[in-house]
Amino acid sequence: MSSKAGYHGVVLSVDLSTGKSQKIPIPPEDFDNFVGGQGLGIKILWDRLKRPGVDALSPENPLLFMPGPFSGLPVPSSSRTCVVTKSPITAPRKSDHSHASTVTYSNMGGFFGPEIRFAGYDGIVITGKAPALSYLVIDDAKVEIRDAGKFKGMRTDAFDRAILEELGDRKFKTVYIGPAGENLVPYSSILHTAGRAAGRGGSGCVMGSKNLKAIAVRGTGQPGVADHAGFLSALEKARKVLNGSAYAKSWAEQGTARGIVGNSKAGTESVRNYREGTFSEAEKIGGEAARRDVWVRDIACYCCPLACKKSGMTRGKYGGVVHDGPEYETGVMLGSNLLISDMAGLLKAITTIDDLGLDQISTGNVIGFLMEAYERGMISRSFLDGIDLKWGSVDATLAMIEKIAAKEGVGALAAEGVRALAWQIGKGSEKFAIHVKGLELAAHNIQANPPRGLSYATASRGACHMSGDSAAMQNRRAMLDSTGMCFFPTFEPALEEPMLSLLSAITGRTFDKAEFEKTGERIFNLEKMFNYREGFRREDDRLPDRFFEDAFTVGPKKGAVLDRDLFETTLTEYYRERGWDPKTSSPEKVKLKELGLDGLSS
Amino acid sequence: MKANDEGGYSRRQFLKGCGLGAGSLVLLGQFGIHSAAWALSGEPVLKMVLVDYSKCTGCRTCETACSASNHPVPVGGKELPGLGNPYYANIRLHNFNPDVDVANVCAMCADTPCVRACRVEPDGETGRRALYRDEATHTIRNDSARCIGCRSCAWACASQRTGTISPNPATGKPERMCTLCGGDPQCVKKCPFSALSYVEVRNNRKFYGQGPEKIAAQLARNWYGTADFGGLK
Numbered sequence: 109m110s111s112k113a114g115y116h117g118v119v120l121s122v123d124l125s126t127g128k129s130q131k132i133p134i135p136p137e138d139f140d141n142f143v144g145g146q147g148l149g150i151k152i153l154w155d156r157l158k159r160p161g162v163d164a165l166s167p168e169n170p171l172l173f174m175p176g177p178f179s180g181l182p183v184p185s186s187s188r189t190c191v192v193t194k195s196p197i198t199a200p201r202k203s204d205h206s207h208a209s210t211v212t213y214s215n216m217g218g219f220f221g222p223e224i225r226f227a228g229y230d231g232i233v234i235t236g237k238a239p240a241l242s243y244l245v246i247d248d249a250k251v252e253i254r255d256a257g258k259f260k261g262m263r264t265d266a267f268d269r270a271i272l273e274e275l276g277d278r279k280f281k282t283v284y285i286g287p288a289g290e291n292l293v294p295y296s297s298i299l300h301t302a303g304r305a306a307g308r309g310g311s312g313c314v315m316g317s318k319n320l321k322a323i324a325v326r327g328t329g330q331p332g333v334a335d336h337a338g339f340l341s342a343l344e345k346a347r348k349v350l351n352g353s354a355y356a357k358s359w360a361e362q363g364t365a366r367g368i369v370g371n372s373k374a375g376t377e378s379v380r381n382y383r384e385g386t387f388s389e390a391e392k393i394g395g396e397a398a399r400r401d402v403w404v405r406d407i408a409c410y411c412c413p414l415a416c417k418k419s420g421m422t423r424g425k426y427g428g429v430v431h432d433g434p435e436y437e438t439g440v441m442l443g444s445n446l447l448i449s450d451m452a453g454l455l456k457a458i459t460t461i462d463d464l465g466l467d468q469i470s471t472g473n474v475i476g477f478l479m480e481a482y483e484r485g486m487i488s489r490s491f492l493d494g495i496d497l498k499w500g501s502v503d504a505t506l507a508m509i510e511k512i513a514a515k516e517g518v519g520a521l522a523a524e525g526v527r528a529l530a531w532q533i534g535k536g537s538e539k540f541a542i543h544v545k546g547l548e549l550a551a552h553n554i555q556a557n558p559p560r561g562l563s564y565a566t567a568s569r570g571a572c573h574m575s576g577d578s579a580a581m582q583n584r585r586a587m588l589d590s591t592g593m594c595f596f597p598t599f600e601p602a603l604e605e606p607m608l609s610l611l612s613a614i615t616g617r618t619f620d621k622a623e624f625e626k627t628g629e630r631i632f633n634l635e636k637m638f639n640y641r642e643g644f645r646r647e648d649d650r651l652p653d654r655f656f657e658d659a660f661t662v663g664p665k666k667g668a669v670l671d672r673d674l675f676e677t678t679l680t681e682y683y684r685e686r687g688w689d690p691k692t693s694s695p696e697k698v699k700l701k702e703l704g705l706d707g708l709s710s
Numbered sequence: 711m712k713a714n715d716e717g718g719y720s721r722r723q724f725l726k727g728c729g730l731g732a733g734s735l736v737l738l739g740q741f742g743i744h745s746a747a748w749a750l751s752g753e754p755v756l757k758m759v760l761v762d763y764s765k766c767t768g769c770r771t772c773e774t775a776c777s778a779s780n781h782p783v784p785v786g787g788k789e790l791p792g793l794g795n796p797y798y799a800n801i802r803l804h805n806f807n808p809d810v811d812v813a814n815v816c817a818m819c820a821d822t823p824c825v826r827a828c829r830v831e832p833d834g835e836t837g838r839r840a841l842y843r844d845e846a847t848h849t850i851r852n853d854s855a856r857c858i859g860c861r862s863c864a865w866a867c868a869s870q871r872t873g874t875i876s877p878n879p880a881t882g883k884p885e886r887m888c889t890l891c892g893g894d895p896q897c898v899k900k901c902p903f904s905a906l907s908y909v910e911v912r913n914n915r916k917f918y919g920q921g922p923e924k925i926a927a928q929l930a931r932n933w934y935g936t937a938d939f940g941g942l943k
Binding site for chain 2: 219226269270273303327328333336351352406408409411412419421
């Protein structure tokens, strides 16, 4: 039993350069102040990187796999693993440090985070670089680095089977990169179960830079809790709220894919490289169509009563097994945003992107940008290596996806993202290069949804649709992503009370609503401290010009466009609310003191 | 199973049906009603935890419920359910790529191949080997004091039936026989998707007594048109 209830009290630290691993104790106050998941990940990142400008792809940059205090306990929907590292994608407009970038965090479901806790750790910290492509096996206390040479270049679906065959036991839970990560495409993802991903922010690229193809974990233990009886009673309450509820059933029915039609109707979808908010053919790629033509199963992550993941199959030219999708982000980024309405073609693109280990969102955004630049005659067909990259073309999209993952021809530049493409192409293309701080925007369009614009502009990892539309929401989400619980069940307001009771019973520390938000605020501020130290300022919290200039021309929100003055006013108010200097966005000393972060200042 | 065109019977429903319906449909239809007739026919009625593979989402809540119920812990002088470490669960989720999840649990076999494989001589008084069927609960139990840890029961289960019985890695003594939680299986109760039921079944039912790999292959073929799970058996 560790000194801190609800935790093992240690993370596993592995240095791939030396091949050595050790259990590192975490101070109890770090669990109190940063909880786990994203929060504890940021704290460890801060402690390890004591200076700005460390190259994200250097051996020094730690790659963290962080479950939370809920992980490994049968708390509903507590399946999440937060991957935390320094971003290989983002950059400030100006900085004194050549490799300046933000923190990044990417949160995935499945079974990996709980298994880390079964194996006896509150997290895994990877540093260094293996001399050759390797994979890491963690079997309770036993840790081994093995050669992965024979898996070089293997796509994720095949690798998912191959690694288990090699390990000889399906109980191992695995995460891995595809060819894109091996090739150091900045927006590479880390895959799990062939269809779940820590997609955003380039964690797969960092993993690739460490010559780490995969991690396999198997465990037999479990952390204890502070108040056993209290835990059991809160657990029953949480289950009662969710199990069999209409709320849970609505997630099982269509998952996030419901939003493909819903947001199109609301005018808040990313369509035609964010030019529009409504897609006239959304029904063809929406949840209802998928339920009718594609999906055969509803799939849940660890102990989740929602089952929002879907698998199925398609037939014909693009036919095959579909591990997941369409869901909202993948369906919109590769569908509406590219004007692709062929369901089988869309799913082929989604499946290929996962198979290569790319981030679905950045990939869809990059291809949308190229389609627009091509349509406008800013780039020629030869620039695209002969690919006729027209709106709606599945074959051209598939060809471009392969080029990006291989960094071949035009793919080498496209792999660097829309910011780099716009610099290279020029001709005013920057206006429709849809990124913040270098990270591409996601499937929520903002001309008709200004609060989401604030989320994109101020999120700690660059354009993040999940960060939260206000300071208070950002604080709650940062905290939630530190617990191991998924965001999706928390739309159900009745879950809040049992969720707080569970957290209190596990950790022995009373979490009411205020303490929950306060802890989230501390986490968010530490992320900001990190980013500020790297050189990110107010002028980096900006949105692409398109949103202020190109009003929607179709749909229910026709005419919608963001107002630049209003955005700047909102931003100033946001900084004031945060206790940050409105001129520079620097967190004020008094705020850091209030949050107990003043001692960390550097 | 009959496709009903009028009802707008979709392709997906059809796929689901041919993979899984067999279980619940045949069972609840024929079994519930005809169990009395069965009993008269002299065929034993098996009451077990039955999985509807079309409803199972692979969430593993059943594992945690099983473990919590069967591994209680003393807290303040009272015995309370444990924290549900799935490692100690008697029901186990086997997951495959392409996405198939098979919950594997004791089939309560009437002919008990596991018991028949037990090498310990029957006790003169009770007639029991180390492994035996408890006449009151109908569950398979192991007399740990007499068990020699030879793993014959686990081998019999794996080669002839579901393979649920696992020998303890250290002692070789059998584990993971379903206890039915004293007649109120907690996995059934806690399943968020109503994929489990505690019902009477007949041993000619589709999937009955089969190992997870076999079941997964049949389901995958129906759902995805492939049963290539890679080389791991």
